[in-house]
Amino acid sequence: xxxxxxxxxxxxxxxxxxxxxxxxxxxxxxxxxxxxxxxxxxxxxxxxxxxxxxxxxxxxxxxxxxxxxxxxxxxxxxxxxxxxxxxxxxxxxxxxxxxxxxxxxxxxxxxxxxxxxxxxxxxxxxxxxxxxxxxxxxxxxxxxxxxxxxxxxxxxxxxxxxxxxxxxxxxxxxxxxxxxxxxxxxxxxxxxxxxxxxxxxxxxxxxxxxxxxxxxxxxxxxxxxxxxxxxxxxxxxxxxxxxxxxxxxxxxxxxxxxxxxxxxxxxxxxxxxxxxxxxxxxxxxxxxxxxxxxxxxxxxxxxxxxxxxxxxxxxxxxxxxxxxxxxxxxxxxxxxxxxxxxxxxxxxxxxxxxxxxxxxxx
Amino acid sequence: xxxxxxxxxxxxxxxxxxxxxxxxxxxxxxxxxxxxxxxxxxxxxxxxxxxxxxxxxxxxxxxxxxxxxxxxxxxxxxxxxxxxxxxxxxxxxxxxxxxxxxxxxxxxxxxxxxxxxxxxxxxxxxxxxxxxxxxxxxxxxxxxxxxxxxxxxxxxxxxxxxxxxxxxxxxxxxxxxxxxxxxxxxxxxxxxxxxxxxxxxxxxxxxxxxxxxxxxxxxxxxxxxxxxxxxxxxxxxxxxxxxxxxxxxxxxxxxxxxxxxxxxxxxxxxxxxxxxxxxxxxxxxxxxxxxxxxxxxxxxxxxx
Numbered sequence: 001x002x003x004x005x006x007x008x009x010x011x012x013x014x015x016x017x018x019x020x021x022x023x024x025x026x027x028x029x030x031x032x033x034x035x036x037x038x039x040x041x042x043x044x045x046x047x048x049x050x051x052x053x054x055x056x057x058x059x060x061x062x063x064x065x066x067x068x069x070x071x072x073x074x075x076x077x078x079x080x081x082x083x084x085x086x087x088x089x090x091x092x093x094x095x096x097x098x099x100x101x102x103x104x105x106x107x108x109x110x111x112x113x114x115x116x117x118x119x120x121x122x123x124x125x126x127x128x129x130x131x132x133x134x135x136x137x138x139x140x141x142x143x144x145x146x147x148x149x150x151x152x153x154x155x156x157x158x159x160x161x162x163x164x165x166x167x168x169x170x171x172x173x174x175x176x177x178x179x180x181x182x183x184x185x186x187x188x189x190x191x192x193x194x195x196x197x198x199x200x201x202x203x204x205x206x207x208x209x210x211x212x213x214x215x216x217x218x219x220x221x222x223x224x225x226x227x228x229x230x231x232x233x234x235x236x237x238x239x240x241x242x243x244x245x246x247x248x249x250x251x252x253x254x255x256x257x258x259x260x261x262x263x264x265x266x267x268x269x270x271x272x273x274x275x276x277x278x279x280x281x282x283x284x285x286x287x288x289x290x291x292x293x294x295x296x297x298x299x300x301x302x303x304x305x306x307x308x309x310x311x312x313x314x315x316x317x318x319x320x321x322x323x324x325x326x327x328x329x330x331x332x333x334x335x336x337x338x339x340x341x342x343x344x345x346x347x348x349x350x351x352x353x354x355x356x357x358x359x360x361x362x
Numbered sequence: 363x364x365x366x367x368x369x370x371x372x373x374x375x376x377x378x379x380x381x382x383x384x385x386x387x388x389x390x391x392x393x394x395x396x397x398x399x400x401x402x403x404x405x406x407x408x409x410x411x412x413x414x415x416x417x418x419x420x421x422x423x424x425x426x427x428x429x430x431x432x433x434x435x436x437x438x439x440x441x442x443x444x445x446x447x448x449x450x451x452x453x454x455x456x457x458x459x460x461x462x463x464x465x466x467x468x469x470x471x472x473x474x475x476x477x478x479x480x481x482x483x484x485x486x487x488x489x490x491x492x493x494x495x496x497x498x499x500x501x502x503x504x505x506x507x508x509x510x511x512x513x514x515x516x517x518x519x520x521x522x523x524x525x526x527x528x529x530x531x532x533x534x535x536x537x538x539x540x541x542x543x544x545x546x547x548x549x550x551x552x553x554x555x556x557x558x559x560x561x562x563x564x565x566x567x568x569x570x571x572x573x574x575x576x577x578x579x580x581x582x583x584x585x586x587x588x589x590x591x592x593x594x595x596x597x598x599x600x601x602x603x604x605x606x607x608x609x610x611x612x613x614x615x616x617x618x619x620x621x622x623x624x625x626x627x628x629x630x631x632x633x634x635x636x637x638x639x640x641x642x643x644x645x646x647x648x649x650x651x652x653x654x655x656x657x658x659x660x661x662x663x664x665x666x
Contacts, residue, residue: 026567027490034481034537035496040522041534042503045514052517063517118405125402131657133409136416139649141596143614144638147621148419151434151631158418158434222412230657283509286598290618304509311513312603321513328510 053321059311075322083199086310086319090326091198092298093306099209100302101281104220109273111221112228113266117258119229120236131233135226142286145223150174150291153215173215177297179207180214210299216287224280228273235269236262271342275335282331303327423447423636430631446636455608456637459616463595463641466531466612470594473536475586479579481537482545483571487557497546504539509599516603530604531612535594541586548582549575581655588652592645613641 048063056071057063079090119130137145152158153173160170171178187193192203209217239262247257263270285304288294294301294309301309303323311320417437422430423446425439433440450456484490485497515534516525524530552575560574576583598614605611611619617637620630649656 022567023488024490027484027488027493030480030484030488031496033477034542037477037537038503038539041515041518042506042511045511045518046506048517049514052513062521115408128657130405130409132653133412135657136649137412139592139645140642141614141645143598143618144642147617147634147638148415150621151422151635152415152418154629156431156434161435279507283507285509289598289602290621293622308512317513324510324513328507331507
């Protein structure tokens with residue numbers, strides 16, 4: 001891939017003469033803006049925030065002034081095991097975001113792959129039109145779309161109007177804290193109500209996202225499917241037709257060809273889309289900031305927004321920073337899990353049998 | 363491209379998508395007609411679902427408040443009014459927000475094109491000690507999720523004394539790891555011999571970069587322009603943590619406050635939707651100008 005002419009180290013280090021004259025100096029000169037900007041606004045800030053997450057800084061003055069002291073893991077423990085409001089808020093935020101991830105990631109991946117397969121057809125009238133239609137939501141600002149969504153899903157909005165045509169009275173989406181899986185049941189079974197994890201009752205954990213969060217889930221699927229469609233489209237166009245043709249000669253139908261031929265070849269893209277989706281979903285902030293500010297009844301609170309709220313509004317900077325780093329750890333963890341799950345493994349014997357052509361000797 | 367004639371060769375090329383025995387390829391069988399109809403019906407339905415919300419947005423922005431609540435689905439206002447737009451442009455801070463957004467977006471886009479391309483060029487072509495370490499660092503930096511940086515960014519901006527200023531809004535966005543990565547990859551695809559020619563002719567490194575290599579990297583530069591324009595125009599969280607005063611509010615922050623602030627009073631949906639529609643126009647323009655490049659990006663560059 002690299003087309004750079006590789007030179008022997010000794011030749012590379014010899015400075016001041018020939019065609020590579022002054023290259024080292026220019027190299028550093030050219031990368032200085034990058035080093036300064038990324039260092040100053042990315043690396044140093046992370047280190048500073050790491051210190052803040054271990055301190056009791058209250059937001060006044062410099063976090064390095066003498067009044068600020070090291071408090072060890074206190075901020076982390078109050079969020080994870082404190083038993084107080086901080087733990088409960090974090091538990092609620094984690095629950096909300098977990099449901100968001102569980103629903104958005106599969107939906108957006110499946111939908112974007114479906115759209116890509118549809119618009120990838122060789123003979124397609126209005127191909128440009130369809131691609132534009134599906135991609136356009138991805139370029140618009142999340143703020144503008146959230147504003148639109150607040151209207152569409154308001155109690156007198158377009159969605160409820162549509163639902164009313166089939167005789168169902170829609171909920172007041174963005175003011176409805178009930179979980180979508182609770183089906184109007186207010187009191188759950190005792191063991192679910194009385195047991196809790198991270199300060200949140202199991203009954204609430206299994207209740208699914210609230211109607212408000214569900215509207216935001218649909219929003220995420222709507223805005224991200226176009227981007228991922230383009231990724232799948234690029235991958236689909238890179239697959240050579242020869243394998244497809246061979247499969248066709250062997251008598252595979254379209255459905256089989258998709259699952260056995262196309263999808264396995266899309267594996268790297270699938271990994272990219274799932275990872276990007278997962279990372280994006282754990283970072284949901286703009287929509288919450290614009291639309292719901294965590295409400296109703298904290299059911300759209302997410303760790304990202306909670307971290308913002310805890311530090312910028314409640315001035316609990318240490319705790320806010322701690323939440324941000326826990327979130328970071330969560331994202332890294334799930335990315336690694338995904339990498340492991342989707343890693344290439346040996347095909348099992350049972351699986352191999354499925355690929356064998358009936359009647360062949362082997 | 364959309365008007366490909368249905369010649370036998372075009373159909374043959376499309377073979378993977380069509381499943382009919384070869385000898386009947388050219389005839390439109392009833393079965394194929396049905397699948398085709400279903401296929402297009404499905405596509406059109408999906409496209410309608412994707413487009414309809416935007417049409418509702420525009421239609422509602424020309425409605426009266428009562429009309430918006432009474433008939434949220436109709437695309438034709440009962441009484442056509444531009445009251446929302448008048449209020450937006452004449453009686454609100456909206457023009458100020460737009461000015462700020464334009465200022466920041468223009469600065470960030472110019473900055474990124476320049477800084478991303480010089481850094482990308484150095485990482486792709488110049489030989490110097492520490493280059494590989496730098497590149498590894500860049501990849502690591504790309505992996506840091508943006509939302510984790512909200513508090514950290516505020517801390518540094520505050521510490522540097524540029525909180526609540528244009529400097530604090532613009533400088534941290536002037537370069538981005540992903541952009542540098544894109545530029546580096548592109549520069550590596552340009553044949554090195556062109557540069558060497560210029561070097562032999564006595565051009566200095568910057569001269570070679572500026573007059574020879576950069577003009578050849580136009581597709582990548584356009585990509586950076588699109589990405590940074592869209593990215594900084596739609597950016598919200600950075601401005602939330604780097605500014606406070608109303609005079610520095612951008613469109614994203616302003617419209618978000620519009621959405622959140624007045625929930626208690628009248629809903630003002632036509633006004634909010636007008637604001638949402640107007641703030642979408644610039645990215646829509648950029649999108650439609652570069653549409654072919656964005657949507658067909660894969661067609662030219664990846665094909666072997």
